[in-house]
Amino acid sequence: MYNSPVLFFESVTLTEKLSPKTHFVKAAIICDEAYKEEAQQLQAQLYDTPSDTLIFENPADVRKFIVEQKMGTCFYIVANWDDAVTIFSTAVEEGVSEEELQVKTIGEKRKYVYCMKCFTPSEIDTQAKQVQCGCGAHLNVGPFYSKVRKGYIGYPFVPEAEGVM
Numbered sequence: 162m163y164n165s166p167v168l169f170f171e172s173v174t175l176t177e178k179l180s181p182k183t184h185f186v187k188a189a190i191i192c193d194e195a196y197k198e199e200a201q202q203l204q205a206q207l208y209d210t211p212s213d214t215l216i217f218e219n220p221a222d223v224r225k226f227i228v229e230q231k232m233g234t235c236f237y238i239v240a241n242w243d244d245a246v247t248i249f250s251t252a253v254e255e256g257v258s259e260e261e262l263q264v265k266t267i268g269e270k271r272k273y274v275y276c277m278k279c280f281t282p283s284e285i286d287t288q289a290k291q292v293q294c295g296c297g298a299h300l301n302v303g304p305f306y307s308k309v310r311k312g313y314i315g316y317p318f319v320p321e322a323e324g325v326m
Contacts, residue, residue, distance in 0.1 A: 166259045167308045168249040170272040170287060174262045179203045181210065182263070185235035188212035191223060191248050192239040196267055199239045223248050227255045238264045242271050274302050275312035282312040291318075 168174065179199070181188070188207050192200040194216050204212055215226040217240060227236070236257055238248050245266045252262060272289075273282045279296035286292075292300050292315065300315030307314055 165253050165308075166249075166262075167253075167306075167311065168246050168264060169306050169308075169311075170270055170313075171306065172264070174249070174259050174264045175270075176263055176265055179237050179239065179263055179265050181206050181208075182235045183210075185210070185261070186233035187231055187235070188237060189226070189230050189234050190214040190237045190239070191217055191226065193217050193241065193244055193267075196239040199265070199267075200237075203237055203239075217244055217248060220247055220251055223251050224255065227252055227257065234261065236262050238262065240266065241268050242266050273312035274300060274315040275307055275310040276300060276315045276317075278317045282310065 166174070188210050190200045190203060190212060192214070197216065200214050204214065215222065217223060236252055238245050240248060245264050249262065249264060270287060272285055272287045274285045274292055275282045276294040276296060276298055278298040279294060283294055285302065290302055292302060294300055294315065298317045299320050301318055303314040303316055305314050306312070
């Protein structure tokens with residue numbers, strides 16, 4: 162069974178610095194207007210690799226831009242977390258693999274825990290190891306991310322004393 166890639170807090174496609182991948186024949190850069198300078202810096206690093214840049218405004222433009230690219234294109238995404246997730250998801254829907262994607266998010270990343278008691282995901286602090294779900298359950302944040310549940314698995318536990326959290 163195929164599980165399509167998902168952009169999450171510790172995704173392999175996330176990077177602090179975009180770097181050219183030399184084994185691709187073309188580069189496609191998708192960024193928000195605010196991060197255009199970052200895209201220009203990357204373009205300068207690509208040397209002789211042909212590249213196209215799209216300034217992200219709406220998902221329909223992204224889909225059209227991705228579909229128009231040739232096979233062997235590496236996609237670079239520079240955006241805030243919410244826009245990066247939208248662009249990443251669109252790219253995956255159109256058949257782009259994780260190998261062909263590199264994502265740099267500007268600003269805060271988001272992390273989610275999936276409660277095994279009430280079966281809902283909740284946003285949590287990125288450093289949290291234990292949280293309390295909206296349903297009241299105390300959860301240990303597990304190390305595994307569920308692409309299906311869209312969150313790190315939260316294992317319920319009974320706190321032994323006040324102040325455990």
